[in-house]
Amino acid sequence: FEMIDKNVVIIGSGYGGSVAALRLCEKNIPVTLLEMGLDWEKSGQKFSSMINPGHSAAWLKTKTIAPFFNLFSLEKYTGALDRLDFEHIKIWLGRGVGGGSLVNGGMAVTPKKEYFKEIFPNLDAEQFYSKYFPLANNELKSNVASEEFLKDCSFYKFNRVGEEEAKKAGFKTVRVPNVYDFKYMEKEYKEEVPRSALAGEVIYGNNHGKNSLDKTYLKKASATGKLEILELHQVNHITQNPDKSYSIDISVINTKGEEIQHKIINTKKLILSAGTMGSLELLLKSKAMKQLPMDDKIGKDWGNNGNFMTGRNWVKAFSGGTGFQQSTIPVGGIDHWEDKDRPFFVEIAPLPMGLNVATSLYLMVNKLKKYGEVNYDLATQKLQLNWDQSHTAHMKDNAKNFLRTMNKANGGTRAHLLFHNGFGADVCYHPLGGIVLGKATDNFGRLNGHKNLYVIDGSLIPGTIGVNPFVTITAIAEYCMEEIIEKDFA
Template sequence: SSGAHVPVLVIGTGYGGSVAALRLTQAGVDVHMVEMGMAWDTPGTDGKIFANTKTPDYRSYWLRTRTKQPLSNFLGFPIDKDVPRYTGILDAEDFSGITVYQGRGVGGGSLVNGGMAVTPRRENFGAILPTVNPDEMYNTYYPRANAGLGVNNIDQSWWETVDCYQYSRVGRKHAQRSGFPFVFVPNVYDMQYMKQESAGSVPKSAVDGELLYGNNYGKKTLPKTYLAQAKATGRLAISPLHKVTSVQRDGASYTVVIEQINTTGDTVATKVVTADRVFFAAGSVGTSKLLTKLKANGALPGLNGEVGKGWGDNGNVMCGRANHLWDPTGAVQSSIPTAGIDNWAAGGAFAEVAPLPTGIETFASFYLSITKNPNRAEFSWNASADRVDLNWQTAWKQPAIDMAKSIFDKINAKEGTIYRTDLFGVYKTWGDHLTYHPLGGVVLNKATDNYGRLHGYSGLYVIDGALIPGNTSVNPFVTITALAERNIDKIIATDF
């Protein structure tokens, strides 16, 4: 409530925030988390907490009146539809040259993501986080993150035969016929549960196409892992539907302004609390926007010139391929991806063999590529519009497209197939308008010290994807979690 004082306030409940909350509460510190999204613990009008991907509704989008589906078209026809404005789970946040998809709610991105839990190859780590000791990461913090997240592997003999991974087996066949390494990747989805879903003995989630708007069963999200453990200490409080708008120094502590919102996004109360320490864990975009604004508007004028810089899209680009009639990908596709094509060393691309869970046979293979796109953007405060802008340009995706083509041009040539041009518009091959993997903006050892302490303000920390300079070579949340584990270890040992 307004006027309260807390020892530690954490802004955001995604990976970075959840690691901070668990390790601090275990160390005996009381933690209060503030989350702008909903709690997602109560069933909606249909008896389920989350909406299905095939039937988006009021729960699906953050304060939009029309859906903004990543695949906007099918057979060239637009598939978006009107929905009531609501504090839904997936934010499609528009900047000038890119739409950044993010999870909103207690659990952050863990609520909406595909659960792919990938530790980068060690030889790539130096390019990902150049000032972090790889021995510590690979011996201690990556294993700790994998354990905390509940990462598991699919039973490959089951994968070889089950209908819902036919799309993935077609992906393997085409990769291998063109000489590309095909690799299985771990996931946080409970693979035993998926077996039971597939056998029809438990309610379906992944096998019924649930993804993007939440999984009603099976996925080990942060509220089931890190946050559940933190709550069990009795030292954690979480305020959903509360958005932090300002942080300012006040003697030895910080004054934090928080707006409470209702489910249509209107502010219903403004609260002012004080905190000895504040952890920014609002995600790459959320943390960067807040700190860029607070530096510019005089609330935290001593932040250094690196704040807002070094933002990247993890090189994300999507595409589909049209298969021959003898290569159907299946009417039933598990929404949980299990594998990728690794052409990072030779071509700068790691392509996830992704599902297209439409419920009908599409003869399409669909891929989300992560590429070594070197372009980086910057956030800036736009005082007249009262918002933070990002200067990314759509044309900056061209290197990503070229790297993805190093895989798919070759596969198309070998198979005698073509790209699908009906998934992102009419005659549009590349999904180059979006990212699922925002990274950077408050880069480690630049805007902060080498452990996330913000320069100029003792007691202020960044502990989320904003620290990572734009690329992780694979899907990012395991690296975000492991880096947070490393940083909080140091911070608890030396600052508390």
């Protein structure tokens, strides 16, 4: 096997890792970025659509894993979408250069200031809302669809119906920004450019239109000439050496997931950005192997960001339903966050099945009442998650009330066709926390007890942020990296 020395290594190329890479490279600091997934752009392969799943559809699985679309057989391949299955919850993740940005819905939502203050009492909220959130939104190329387009576009009938019905039921609706380029989508609609959002592409990757991280932060970082991206490099564990440097144990894999090379990379400075579940796994595993000293705060304050999926069947079934064709990019939300008893935010989600299913799909984001905890079991070599129905009971209650109010005003039934009992308590797209900023790290992501080991990703957010999280992850990464570069890389 090979042994290599590097100056600065980042593990993981999602939001945290991409921000860290750009800000270091801009300062002329050479960076090596390790990513277990494929560099899709370099590979020249196309992403597959939801109704025609191919290589990008799943990470080393023989059947598709997208919610409601898991009927298709697949060839085992290092695809862009992964799912971790625990007893009471399934967690979907992105794999590949760009991390979650490759597969996600692109909703770029800035959290409510009051809630941000509640979750991060130690951070200067004024500074975040005047500096880091605008910076993140700008770099991510967040934009908003024109109302005129949404009013007429046949692919947004599901959203028009969703908003109309929400209003009729007394809820407040909001327009949600996205990183998908809506000007591109307007051209797609007119068939002037190849279709992506309007051709059922999203959760297995978008071939056009979406400003995923490979087109924003990582592109800029690569342009500096200082960034080395090593794809298909799966980190197994980390060791702290007596001289306080770190050794990273890596399996280089092929697209079937087989190890083709074993590598050790030594580095003085290590930034862990493997996403909430990835960073937790690496830290807890390395700790269990007694290779990395760590305090017992790692794994605490984990949450699903209150994710709860639900839906309604027989929506306008006799007056046209929710539309045959649906854009894969959400644009509408229901803001019910100010309700004292039952606060929630709802994403009006598309269901691009290619048929008029007369069904509305909703991804609810609730508050947390009880945190989960993550541990690592050395015997089975698996993460363990302390999370069950007791953590989601109040979310279910909110969903019940929401559906009841919607059905009473508009007709329709709870979506028994989509979920067992109509409720998807086990659907999680937003795992957060476990390595919380200011608790398991200092206020800038420096891991407790370490000088040169940083965590920069969703695990810094304590389990909940009230909206889809990537804008917050990006803003926090910007804030941490600014301080870290100034103080630790001078």
